[in-house]
Amino acid sequence: MTHASLADQAVDDRSDSASGYTLSPHEVDQVALVVERLRSRVSEVDRPETVTAAQLLHGHLPEGLLRALEHFRRYGNPDGGLTIRNLPLPADLPPTPQAVNSVAVECTTSAALLLLLMSRMGDPISYAEEKHGALIHDICPVPGEEDQQQNTGAVYFKLHTENAFHVSRPDFLGLLCLRPDHDQRAASITSSISRAVRLLDPVDDAVLRQPRFRTRLAPSFCRGQVSRPYLDPAPVLAGSPAHPLLTVDFDDTAPCDPQAEAALDALHTALQAVRREAVLLSGDLVIIDNSTTVHGRSEFTPRYDGADRWLQRMFVVRSLRNALDLLDPAGSYRCRALAVP
Numbered sequence: 001m002t003h004a005s006l007a008d009q010a011v012d013d014r015s016d017s018a019s020g021y022t023l024s025p026h027e028v029d030q031v032a033l034v035v036e037r038l039r040s041r042v043s044e045v046d047r048p049e050t051v052t053a054a055q056l057l058h059g060h061l062p063e064g065l066l067r068a069l070e071h072f073r074r075y076g077n078p079d080g081g082l083t084i085r086n087l088p089l090p091a092d093l094p095p096t097p098q099a100v101n102s103v104a105v106e107c108t109t110s111a112a113l114l115l116l117l118m119s120r121m122g123d124p125i126s127y128a129e130e131k132h133g134a135l136i137h138d139i140c141p142v143p144g145e146e147d148q149q150q151n152t153g154a155v156y157f158k159l160h161t162e163n164a165f166h167v168s169r170p171d172f173l174g175l176l177c178l179r180p181d182h183d184q185r186a187a188s189i190t191s192s193i194s195r196a197v198r199l200l201d202p203v204d205d206a207v208l209r210q211p212r213f214r215t216r217l218a219p220s221f222c223r224g225q226v227s228r229p230y231l232d233p234a235p236v237l238a239g240s241p242a243h244p245l246l247t248v249d250f251d252d253t254a255p256c257d258p259q260a261e262a263a264l265d266a267l268h269t270a271l272q273a274v275r276r277e278a279v280l281l282s283g284d285l286v287i288i289d290n291s292t293t294v295h296g297r298s299e300f301t302p303r304y305d306g307a308d309r310w311l312q313r314m315f316v317v318r319s320l321r322n323a324l325d326l327l328d329p330a331g332s333y334r335c336r337a338l339a340v341p
């Protein structure tokens, strides 16, 4: 390739900042073939060999899809999310699970899709406290947990950075919809600091960049414990003015003083003003840029009849190198339980 065509390619890539990609019928067939190749090589999800097999095979995904994933991985986009539509799922899915810690054990079609597409975005990572350290989590309503600010709940789920309290929080999370809720009312909400930052005044922006906010551990990391510890104060905004980064949880981040409280309120107002909502349908995967974008979910009404809303979720980091000290056992993808203060 000449220098000129390399430059053209780069310009073309940069202009492709769309936040959605819908697979054509031909691409659906191509994806289904790669899924079958992966499933013929592996059986269980939670094995290092499975992660490696997915990493060796994702290059066979359709070129247009790879370009969309690659562009989003490198540059992000103003929405902070990329939605892939039309992913091929089997018609005969089992009933929606109802258990708190339900996870994908076998490498089903949906698990294979997440492994293939998400491992293109980075290195898979999991956390010992979250669903027993499994790589792929079932996100479904759990009887009795309706009012919880957790993925098992059904009330409005407040905007949050995933695992905001964790030093090796995911860089991207993928939410694949297997089944929408009965009323197709449960909207996935995303809001990116790239859009919200313009609505902040400079004083609030400066305060948000100072260590005046404490975040506590998520409930899923403290199941069975009486209280949830807060970490040391930290900023919620970082990065350059043109490319800001955000780490906040509007249920679990507390301001340390009145000025910090006002700035956090202003941030919340700005994020609500630019929020995007979409009801995911079966075969939709939304990939969220967890370093710029918070997410949440609108309320919905579960029926616990086996046909409730069902998503599967997977986390990746840009590079596992930064998490090597935390992994247990060394060489895998699972972070040890945090030493709770």
Ligand SMILES: O=C(O)CCC(=O)C(=O)O
Pocket (backbone or CB within 6 Å): 139, 150, 151, 157, 162, 175, 187, 188, 295, 296, 297, 311, 313
């Ligand atoms: O239910 C949803 O759409 C999102 C839940 C959530 O925040 C998560 O699974 O991380």
Ligand SMILES: [Fe+2]
Pocket (backbone or CB within 6 Å): 160, 161, 162, 295
């Ligand atoms: Fe979340």
